[in-house]
Amino acid sequence: MNEVLRSFAGAALQAAFLLAVAPLLRGGIKKMKARMQTRQGPPLLQGYYDLAKLLRKETVRSETASWVYAMGPRTYFAAAVAATTLAPVLMASAPLEGAGGILGLVGILALGRFALASAALDTGSPFGGMGSSREMTIAALAEPALMLGLFTSALAAGSLDLGTVVRGELAAGVLFRPSDILALSGLFIVLIAETGRIPVDNPATHLELTMIHEAMVLEYSGPDLALVEWASALKELLYITVLIDLFVPLGIATTIAAGPLALAVAAWAAKASVFAIAITIVESTNAKLRLFRVPELVAVSLGLGFIALAIRFL
Amino acid sequence: MFSLNPALGLSAAAALHGVVSVAALLARRRTEWVRRLGFGGAAVASAITGLASVAALRSGGVSRGVLFVHHASGFSLDYAIDPLAAWFLLVLSLLALPIAVFSLGYARHAPLNTRSVFLAVTFNVLLLSVELVFIAADVIGFLFGWELMTLATAALVATEYENPESRRAAYLYLVMSHVGTGSLIAAFFVLASASGSGSLATLLAGDVLTGPRRDLVFLLLFMGFGVKAGVIPLHVWLPEAHPAAPTGISALMSGVLIKTGIYGIVRFCAFGLGTPPVAWGVLVLMVGGVSAVLGVLYALMQHDLKRLLAYHSIENIGIILLGVGAGMIAIAGGQPGLAAVGIAAGLYHVMNHAVFKGLLFLGTGSVTVATGTRQIEELGGLLRRMPWTGACFLVGAVAITGLPPLNGFASEWLAFQALLHGFQSSSEPLLQLLFPVAAAMLALTGALAAACFVKAFGMTFLALPRSASAAAAREAPASMVWPQAMLAALCVLLGVCPGVVLGALHTVMVSLPHLQPPAEMIRGPFGMAATAGPSAVVTPGVLAIALLVGLGAAALAVMVMRLRSAIRRAPTWGCGGLLGAHTEYTATAFSKPLMMIFRAVYRPTREVEALAKVSPYFPYEVRYHVEIEPTFERYVYEPLTDRVLRMAERLKVLQAGSLHAYLGYVIVLVLSLVLMVWWTR
Numbered sequence: 001m002n003e004v005l006r007s008f009a010g011a012a013l014q015a016a017f018l019l020a021v022a023p024l025l026r027g028g029i030k031k032m033k034a035r036m037q038t039r040q041g042p043p044l045l046q047g048y049y050d051l052a053k054l055l056r057k058e059t060v061r062s063e064t065a066s067w068v069y070a071m072g073p074r075t076y077f078a079a080a081v082a083a084t085t086l087a088p089v090l091m092a093s094a095p096l097e098g099a100g101g102i103l104g105l106v107g108i109l110a111l112g113r114f115a116l117a118s119a120a121l122d123t124g125s126p127f128g129g130m131g132s133s134r135e136m137t138i139a140a141l142a143e144p145a146l147m148l149g150l151f152t153s154a155l156a157a158g159s160l161d162l163g164t165v166v167r168g169e170l171a172a173g174v175l176f177r178p179s180d181i182l183a184l185s186g187l188f189i190v191l192i193a194e195t196g197r198i199p200v201d202n203p204a205t206h207l208e209l210t211m212i213h214e215a216m217v218l219e220y221s222g223p224d225l226a227l228v229e230w231a232s233a234l235k236e237l238l239y240i241t242v243l244i245d246l247f248v249p250l251g252i253a254t255t256i257a258a259g260p261l262a263l264a265v266a267a268w269a270a271k272a273s274v275f276a277i278a279i280t281i282v283e284s285t286n287a288k289l290r291l292f293r294v295p296e297l298v299a300v301s302l303g304l305g306f307i308a309l310a311i312r313f314l
Numbered sequence: 315m316f317s318l319n320p321a322l323g324l325s326a327a328a329a330l331h332g333v334v335s336v337a338a339l340l341a342r343r344r345t346e347w348v349r350r351l352g353f354g355g356a357a358v359a360s361a362i363t364g365l366a367s368v369a370a371l372r373s374g375g376v377s378r379g380v381l382f383v384h385h386a387s388g389f390s391l392d393y394a395i396d397p398l399a400a401w402f403l404l405v406l407s408l409l410a411l412p413i414a415v416f417s418l419g420y421a422r423h424a425p426l427n428t429r430s431v432f433l434a435v436t437f438n439v440l441l442l443s444v445e446l447v448f449i450a451a452d453v454i455g456f457l458f459g460w461e462l463m464t465l466a467t468a469a470l471v472a473t474e475y476e477n478p479e480s481r482r483a484a485y486l487y488l489v490m491s492h493v494g495t496g497s498l499i500a501a502f503f504v505l506a507s508a509s510g511s512g513s514l515a516t517l518l519a520g521d522v523l524t525g526p527r528r529d530l531v532f533l534l535l536f537m538g539f540g541v542k543a544g545v546i547p548l549h550v551w552l553p554e555a556h557p558a559a560p561t562g563i564s565a566l567m568s569g570v571l572i573k574t575g576i577y578g579i580v581r582f583c584a585f586g587l588g589t590p591p592v593a594w595g596v597l598v599l600m601v602g603g604v605s606a607v608l609g610v611l612y613a614l615m616q617h618d619l620k621r622l623l624a625y626h627s628i629e630n631i632g633i634i635l636l637g638v639g640a641g642m643i644a645i646a647g648g649q650p651g652l653a654a655v656g657i658a659a660g661l662y663h664v665m666n667h668a669v670f671k672g673l674l675f676l677g678t679g680s681v682t683v684a685t686g687t688r689q690i691e692e693l694g695g696l697l698r699r700m701p702w703t704g705a706c707f708l709v710g711a712v713a714i715t716g717l718p719p720l721n722g723f724a725s726e727w728l729a730f731q732a733l734l735h736g737f738q739s740s741s742e743p744l745l746q747l748l749f750p751v752a753a754a755m756l757a758l759t760g761a762l763a764a765a766c767f768v769k770a771f772g773m774t775f776l777a778l779p780r781s782a783s784a785a786a787a788r789e790a791p792a793s794m795v796w797p798q799a800m801l802a803a804l805c806v807l808l809g810v811c812p813g814v815v816l817g818a819l820h821t822v823m824v825s826l827p828h829l830q831p832p833a834e835m836i837r838g839p840f841g842m843a844a845t846a847g848p849s850a851v852v853t854p855g856v857l858a859i860a861l862l863v864g865l866g867a868a869a870l871a872v873m874v875m876r877l878r879s880a881i882r883r884a885p886t887w888g889c890g891g892l893l894g895a896h897t898e899y900t901a902t903a904f905s906k907p908l909m910m911i912f913r914a915v916y917r918p919t920r921e922v923e924a925l926a927k928v929s930p931y932f933p934y935e936v937r938y939h940v941e942i943e944p945t946f947e948r949y950v951y952e953p954l955t956d957r958v959l960r961m962a963e964r965l966k967v968l969q970a971g972s973l974h975a976y977l978g979y980v981i982v983l984v985l986s987l988v989l990m991v992w993w994t995r
Contacts, residue, residue, distance in 0.1 A: 011860065012863070015864075015867075019867075052875065055871065055872065055874075055875035055876065056875050056876065058880070058881075058882055059876075059880075059881045059882065060881075060882045060883075060884050061881055061882070061883060061884075062883070062884065062885070062886040063883050063884065063885050063886070064695070064777055064778055064885075064886055064893075065776075065777075065886075066697045066698055066775075066776065067697075068697065068708070068775075068776060069776075073868070074865055074868040074869070075861075075865070077864060077865075077867070077868040077871075078861050078862075078863075078864025078865040078867070078868055079861065079864065080864070081860075081863070081864035081867055081868075082857060082860035082861045082863070082864045085860050096856055096860060097851075098837075098841065098851035098852075098853055098856075099851075099852070099853050099856040099857050099860065100718060100727070100852045100853065100854065100856075100857050101850060101851075101852065103727050103730055103852070104718055104727075104852060104854075104857055107716065107717055107718045107723050107727075107857075108717075108718050108857055108860075108861065110715075110717055110760075110761070110764060111712070111717040111718060111861075113764070114712065114715060114717060114764055114767075114768060117768045117772075118708075118768050118771055118772050118776065120772075121768070121772030121773065121776045121777055121899065122772070122776040122777055123777060123886040124777040124778045124886050124893055124894075124897065124898050125886045125887065125888070125889075125893070125897070125898075126889070126897055126898065126899050128899070129772075129898065129899020129900075129903065129904060130899060130903075132768060132772070132899075132904070133765075133769075133899065133903065133904040133905070133906070133907060134907060136761075136764060136765035136768050137765060137907040137908050137911070139761055139764070139765070140758065140761035140762045140764070140765050140908070141761075141911070142761075143757045143758055143760065143761035144754035144755070144757045144758040144761075145754075146757065147750075147753055147754050147756075147757035148750055148751075148753075148754045151734060151750045151753055151754075152750070154734065155734075155737075158734075158735065158845075159734075159845075159850045160730070160731070160734055160850060161850050161851075164850070219886065223871075223872040223875070223876060226871075226872075227868055227871065227872070230871075291907065292907075292910055292911065295911045302754070305754075306751075309747060309750050310747060313737070313743045313746045313747050314743045314747075
């Protein structure tokens with residue numbers, strides 16, 4: 001019983017930690033992007049200000065909408081929060097180890113997406129439907145690439161449990177295999193696609209022809225929108241964390257002690273920043289792709305995953 | 315605890331089916347009584363069947379007995395209720411019970427109300443025949459049950475016989491089923507002549523055939539059962555027959571009847587012909603992968619709810635076969651533990667699919683009764699008008715998409731595990747690569763299914779009604795809602811208690827040859843694992859708790875900061891125009907990006923016609939027509955039927971219409987048989 005309580009407490013702590021940090025990631029990327037365009041950019045903490053502002057606002061919902069519309073953002077948020085408990089962040093095991101591993105993580109994020117995409121259809125506005133359709137399309141394309149990449153990285157550990165993968169990598173001591181470069185590149189493309197970044201989607205646009213995620217949540221405002229924004233940021237941070245776990249877990253704490261934990265925080269923050277910089281560079285140097293060019297990009301990711309696997313087997 | 319003798323229970327259920335059928339025929343003038351007798355009796359009989367199969371699974375033994383003896387010739391038909399049969403009987407009863415209750419209310423509506431006698435009697439006969447298929451212990455009994463099942467289903471598909479489409483569907487079903495049955499009979503002939511017995515126990519001992527003859531028999535059996543299961547490319551009857559039948563029957567067809575094909579593939583192909591070679595497993599795996607992906611791709615383009623669900627049946631059969639195929643390859647590679655994971659994934663998904671697909675079909679039935687249409691493009695806004703049906707449909711949609719913590723997730727999780735570890739069953743690199751590719755196909759299938767069910771649920775139940783009949787819809791009566799609620803509850807239960815399900819499956823797998831299910835697969839009632847050791851455990855209940863806590867956190871975040879707690883309702887902004895059904899996104903538009911991306915599969919033909927009076931820039935009406943190419947029908951079946959018809963045309967000369975000629979044929983046949991016997995002696 002003690003064990004169970006402790007793992008739930010760990011899960012709650014980790015989720016709270018990631019929730020607290022997530023807006024910073026988006027703020028950081030925005031700031032870096034602005035600097036690359038020689039702009040001042042919004043303050044680093046703008047994400048927090050926005051959330052606070054939105055959460056204080058009045059809830060306005062469509063007359064035509066049902067409870068599904070109200071539940072959409074909440075389920076999306078809950079799914080992102082629940083998913084964080086399935087990934088090791090600072091410790092070399094997920095807080096809820098044995099709850100479902102990476103398939104559980106992917107599945108629960110998909111549940112959140114399902115809820116939000118359904119909710120988007122509920123207002124009767126054409127934008128919701130458009131966004132919902134595009135979001136589900138891109139998710140469907142990204143899913144096989146994601147699974148191929150995950151399989152490649154999970155092969156060595158023989159398990160789809162992230163904690164086991166991390167511990168296996170730490171024990172093996174090998175930092176990088178050739179196939180990892182390909183698998184990582186493939187999964188990075190998936191990350192871009194799943195988190196709605198340029199060149200797949202543009203989080204800053206509200207132009208009807210190009211919106212994907214933003215079209216889906218266009219009708220939301222106030223606290224509902226805050227939950228969606230917060231969960232999206234959390235999801236992005238979580239994907240980055242999963243990539244860190246799969247490919248560069250070095251520095252993660254194996255015991256609960258102040259020293260290793262401090263090191264783990266520093267190492268995790270450093271690695272996450274590297275990914276944030278990579279995202280910034282990709283966003284700044286690419287133009288958004290036309291919707292029907294996205295499959296080609298995802299096909300590249302799929303191909304990379306496949307070649308990575310072939311290298312491992314042949 | 316109360317325990318039922320399986321044989322006794324099944325006999326009672328069979329007797330009940332028979333008695334209520336006769337009683338329904340006798341009381342045919344009073345249709346309300348017929349419905350109560352027929353469907354009520356079927357419900358009770360199904361409950362008994364369920365209890366009997368649970369008892370059989372608990373005991374783990376085989377109950378054998380004799381169904382029918384002809385003393386003069388010494389001919390007898392036997393039955394055997396082994397754990398595999400009990401598992402499928404359990405699946406049947408779990409679905410047949412709610413369907414029977416649902417039909418009580420559903421059959422009151424036109425046009426079924428005047429055909430209640432036919433429906434009730436045939437429904438009972440159908441259930442009886444499916445039970446016979448599962449418990450038959452010899453070839454004759456099996457084929458009798460198989461054929462009775464086919465004929466009863468065909469009759470039910472043609473319930474609305476005035477409709478030419480129903481007649482065509484029933485005909486197509488009959489033709490395809492008999493091609494399948496023909497190939498089964500051929501396989502049984504080879505097996506029976508080699509073993510000298512008609513008993514399935516002898517036939518399927520695994521040592522009857524060797525070499526190419528064994529491969530041939532495998533192919534014949536796989537084809538025969540594949541037709542029934544609806545695997546691609548033998549699926550053409552399925553999307554026609556499922557929508558044509560009354561809803562309860564559609565649910566039964568999709569949930570259980572196509573599973574008789576899976577039953578056959580597992581019992582005969584995977585475990586009845588000795589250790590399967592790798593090639594068989596690869597074939598099953600590839601057919602499964604193709605069926606899964608193509609099934610869901612075609613489902614995406616359907617805007618008739620029942621047709622959409624029918625294509626999802628093909629998809630789910632594919633998922634089941636992915637598990638079974640991985641299991642077969644593992645058997646061939648000498649990995650009995652890994653094989654158990656694959657087979658368990660397949661059998662688990664058999665039950666899950668029966669539950670959530672049954673639920674979705676029943677929901678469609680409610681919608682059809684309430685609105686008179688199954689076309690998604692004419693529905694919408696039903697969640698406010700039919701709250702219970704809508705909520706149950708949502709549960710089914712989440713379950714079929716394979717999302718945690720519902721049951722679809724549990725079995726797909728197992729299938730993924732079987733595929734992840736699959737590479738251990740061979741040292742051949744190409745074969746090892748096959749598994750991750752199959753996993754990617756499974757992932758694609760799941761994600762496309764999510765898109766499809768966002769469309770199906772959202773367009774049907776959310777936003778504004780797209781037609782007057784949808785706007786006037788009312789919730790279905792309690793007798794139709796309760797069965798759905800029961801199935802929805804099962805979706806949750808089967809999802810969060812995988813340990814309990816695997817406990818039952820453990821009994822099944824221990825009874826099958828070549829399998830050694832690791833005891834560590836069961837981690838208490840709420841958990842399961844694919845392998846021994848600490849890694850790779852799934853406890854969907856914990857995921858559910860985490861989700862609930864997350865919902866609590868969301869509520870908290872909103873509550874802490876909120877200044878005003880009232881929610882303001884406002885009209886949706888209609889982009890400057892009037893908001894209405896015509897401004898809503900449509901199902902066609904929703905699935906259009908995927909149609910464009912997968913146009914190599916669909917090969918769509920589109921026609922856009924703008925009708926304008928003054929200037930082409932101001933059309934008053936735009937007509938859009940899109941059609942996807944029915945690839946298999948056009949390029950496989952049309953040439954085939956053409957050739958068969960041409961051949962029949964040529965053979966017409968034999969049918970001269972003269973008695974003398976026919977007598978001549980008989981004499982020639984007898985003489986040549988005599989000569990053949992004499993020659994071979």
